[in-house]
Each structure stands twice: as structure tokens, then as C-alpha cells.
Amino acid sequence: MGKKQNKEKEKNALESQRRLHICVVIRKGFTHRKLVQVVIITHAYDSRTGVRYLTSGAKAYYLPHWLVTDQVSLPTIYSFFPLFRYIVIRERIDIVHGHQAFSSMCHEAIINAKTMGLPAVFTDHSLFRFDDVSSVLTNKLLKFSLTDVDHNTVLRASLDPEIVSVIPNAVVADDFFPDPGARDSTKITIVVISRLVYRKGTDLLVSVIPRVCALFPQVEFIIGGDGAKRVEVDQMREKYLLQDRVKVLGSVKHENVRDVLVLGHIFLNTSLTEAFCIAIVEAACCG
Structure with missing residues (x-):
């Protein structure tokens, strides 16, 4: 039983890392042709600590950082610098890439990279509002930490458009092909x-589901994913007696996402910060 639980934790850690990778540093080597190697720096996930090699060949450093909330590490300003500097020198890093505005390690890595004279790139796929404290502070933080980046993909930091790029969302269409026969024609399934x-x-999702189910008795929901608010979803199902109409699958491996998407007639995205996320592209690709 203990081994099974450990495997489940390992799976969840890998899934979280896929979505929340913090800082990517790139090393370039030259032999008879150009060679690019990727080194990932992130915080530890449960028992996943130290240095690991991923199946893709990338090298990952899982650092012993304290977590504050939602897999976000405690901001340390410059306390991260000694470890970061050691990794950069050891791996002979040429470029530093930080991802996600809510990642404290990302901001610190970009600042530390410029301290060491390394080019830095920042990417993000979220939009932040201007009517709440969290979004305002995040936009201000972006403006501060991105003042000296070499290239980035955000427009919220008052930067020169010449160093801003838009990277279109894309998926491998062969991995997300439609299957209309997988849907239950007697119901309307929202995924x-x-x-x-x-x-x-x-x-928002928790507040919407009971209302939709009350108005449309033929509708059912399939929810794939896990997180801190999973308990609120479970409580909603119990409160409104929707266990038979709202299925919660928990964490879904990326290679199994397509099998879930093709079960639905409608894909629902309630993200507060993502205007056009990869999940929407995957769902559209599945029909």
C-alpha cells in the first residue's frame, strides 16, 4: 500500500511539474553541429528532490524551497542567488528562461541572471485584471523584474514592443483527434x-454547476484535475446530491487527456487569468 501511495505522489509531482515548471536554463554546445541542452530549476515536490534526469533528456534540479500556497515557493529576493549561481556555473548556462508571473523563483532567476550578465527571456500565458490587489501587485512586479530582460512575451510591463513576441498556442493534432462515437447521445456532457x-x-465552477444541473436535467459534468480546491468540488457534489451527474476524475495524465475530452459535447474553461489556454486548443482539436 505504501509503495502504491509513493507512486501516486510521484505521478502527481510529475504532473505538477509539467504545468508549473519555474525556470529553464539553456546550455549551448558546439561540435560538428549546434547542440542545445535544457536544464530545469524548480522546487522540490514531496520526495522528489535533488537532481533528476527526465525521460526527454532534460536535467532537473529540485531545490529545497519552502512553499507558500498553490505550489508557489517562498520569495527570498537574493537568498536564491548562491544556489542559482552554482547551477549556472556548473552547467555552463548561456540563456535563462523564466515562466509564469506568479512564480517567485522565475522572477528571482531573471534578476539573478542579469546580475551574472546572462541574457534572460520571460514567457507567460496569463492576463491579470486591474480591479483587484493581487493583479495590480503582480503587474507592478512584472514591470520591475522585466526592466532588463532581453526578450519576453508579455505586454503588462510597459516594455518596448520590439522585444515582445506573441507565441501562438499549438498542439500536436495527431494526439487530439475527434471521436464523436465516444459521446453519450442521451446526455449533454460538459468536460x-x-x-x-x-x-x-x-x-466560479462550483457555483455554476448546481445551477446548470437544476435547469438542464440532461446535463452531466466530467471534471479532470486536482488541486487545493478539490475539496470544495466534492462538498458541492454532496450538498446538491450530484454524485451521479458530476464525475471527478482527479489528476489526469497528459497522454490521457484526449480520452476524456472526446467524451464531452462542451468544454468549459473558467480560468480567471487565461484568455486562450492550451486546454481550449486541445478541446477544439478533439471536436
């Missing part, structure tokens, strides 16, 4: 694939 956290609009 949700998302981490169950505040930023993904889980509170």
Missing part, C-alpha cells in the same frame, strides 16, 4: 480539464 485552484476559477 472540465483544469487544476482545481483559485486562479483557474474553481470557485
